[in-house]
Amino acid sequence: MIEQLVTLGPAGTFSERAAQHFQQQLGDSVPIVFKSTLPDVLHSVDSTQLAVVPIENLIDGFVSPVVDHFAHHPLYIHAEYGLPIQYHLLANSERPEQVWAQFVAAGQCHQVLNTLSLPIVHTASNTASLHELMVADKPSAAIVPSHIPCPEQLRCIQRNVADSRKNQTRFVLLSAQSEPLMARQDSRWKSSVMLIDDNDHPGLLVDSLKAFAEQDINLTSIVSRPTGDGFGQYHFFIDFDGHEHDPAVQRALAKLSELNQIHWLGSYPAFS
Numbered sequence: 001m002i003e004q005l006v007t008l009g010p011a012g013t014f015s016e017r018a019a020q021h022f023q024q025q026l027g028d029s030v031p032i033v034f035k036s037t038l039p040d041v042l043h044s045v046d047s048t049q050l051a052v053v054p055i056e057n058l059i060d061g062f063v064s065p066v067v068d069h070f071a072h073h074p075l076y077i078h079a080e081y082g083l084p085i086q087y088h089l090l091a092n093s094e095r096p097e098q099v100w101a102q103f104v105a106a107g108q109c110h111q112v113l114n115t116l117s118l119p120i121v122h123t124a125s126n127t128a129s130l131h132e133l134m135v136a137d138k139p140s141a142a143i144v145p146s147h148i149p150c151p152e153q154l155r156c157i158q159r160n161v162a163d164s165r166k167n168q169t170r171f172v173l174l175s176a177q178s179e180p181l182m183a184r185q186d187s188r189w190k191s192s193v194m195l196i197d198d199n200d201h202p203g204l205l206v207d208s209l210k211a212f213a214e215q216d217i218n219l220t221s222i223v224s225r226p227t228g229d230g231f232g233q234y235h236f237f238i239d240f241d242g243h244e245h246d247p248a249v250q251r252a253l254a255k256l257s258e259l260n261q262i263h264w265l266g267s268y269p270a271f272s
Contacts, residue, residue, distance in 0.1 A: 002030055006044045007052040009034025012127045012148060018083050018171035019052040025079065026050075026181070042069045045176050051075075056170040057085070059108045059163055062223045062237070070194045071225065071235045074263035077192055078181045079173040082271045086146040086167060089158040090130070093139035100129040100142040109143050112161040116141070170271070178266065189243040190220065190270040194263035195236040195256065197227055204260060205236060211255035212240060215248040243267045 005023055008015040011034065019032045030050075035041045038053060042065075045051045056062050069075075087109055089099075098119045105126055106113060113120060118141070123129045126145050133142035134151060143161065150156045175181060195208055205224075212219055218241040224234040242249040244267045256262050 001048060002026065002050055003048040004033045005030050005050050005052060006033045006035055006041050008038060008041055008054075009036060010125055010127055012145075013125060014083060014085060014145060014169060015052060015054065015171070017147065018054075018081055018169075021081050021083070021171075022050075022052055022079060022173045038063070038065045039069075042066065042073070042075070042174075045075055045174055047176055050078075050181075051174040052171055053174060054169050055080075055172050056221070057104075057108070058166060058168045060104070062221075064225065067223060067225050067237045070237060070263060070265060071196060071227075074194065074265065075174045075176060076178050076264075076266040077172045077268050078175055078266060079268050080190070080271045081171045081173075082168045083171060084167070085162060085169050086165075087143050087161050088146050088150070088156050089141055089161050090133060090144050090150055090154045091139075091141040091157045092133060092136060092154055094155075094157075095139055096141035097139045098141070100132045100136075100140060102126045102129055102143070105129070105143045105145075108163060108167060109161045111163050112158065113143075172268075178264075188241065188270040188272070189267050190239055191242055191244055191249060191267040192237070192239050192265040193253070193256070194265060195238060196261040196263060197233055197235055198261050205234075207259050208236065208238075208256060211252045211259070212238075214255075215252045217242055217248055217252055241270075 005019055007019040041051050053066050054063050055066050098121055100121050100123055102125055103122050129142040130144050133140055221239040223237045227233040
């Protein structure tokens with residue numbers, strides 16, 4: 001029985017919005033619980049707790065702590081959701097002298113911050129940025145998620161300040177169990193696998209790509225992560241089209257298993 005849906009806090013974050021999306025799919029009776037760090041969220045997954053974590057952003061790319069966790073603590077992906085990510089620039093003065101910004105938000109709003117050319121004060125969360133702005137005793141601004149209403153005592157001096165107007169973060173629903181949480185649908189399916197480099201196999205990536213190509217399977221993403229054992233040694237996280245019950249996927253996975261150790265991460269409906 002699912003008792004909790006764990007995600008990165010505090011309340012008001014993009015992670016909470018993604019968790020609310022999955023909460024509706026699972027049933028509103030499953031409460032959302034916040035953790036303060038991504039490792040805490042990932043390590044909380046067990047037989048009664050699911051997790052919602054960001055895995056990829058349109059601007060920043062893949063979220064390294066999540067991908068690295070799959071190499072050592074394989075979990076199962078049951079669903080994905082693409083959440084639009086946008087920010088507004090709020091201020092308590094027409095001439096701010098500093099900007100509060102969470103480090104991820106700052107990275108996704110690089111252009112506007114460069115234009116402002118003001119000192120950046122990094123915060124632990126987007127909601128913390130707003131709080132610091134509201135209690136600031138000097139002219140200040142803050143990068144704040146667009147879904148958070150602008151308080152009456154502040155002004156919105158620029159809307160939609162992310163570097164890309166199409167900015168989006170892909171969130172995934174994780175479980176410790178491989179059994180499906182949702183019935184198979186007619187929509188397009190994706191699958192994910194972690195290829196573990198445990199024997200420094202020469203040509204591992206080339207041989208792995210060939211296994212997919214021979215079955216005419218489309219790869220939607222591939223990212224390398226260092227093993228930590230030496231330069232030039234990498235694990236590979238791979239997303240591809242198809243379901244684990246598809247014959248072509250089964251043949252490709254069988255070939256991959258011959259090459260090296262793999263961590264199967266699951267098949268799930270592709271978000272469109």
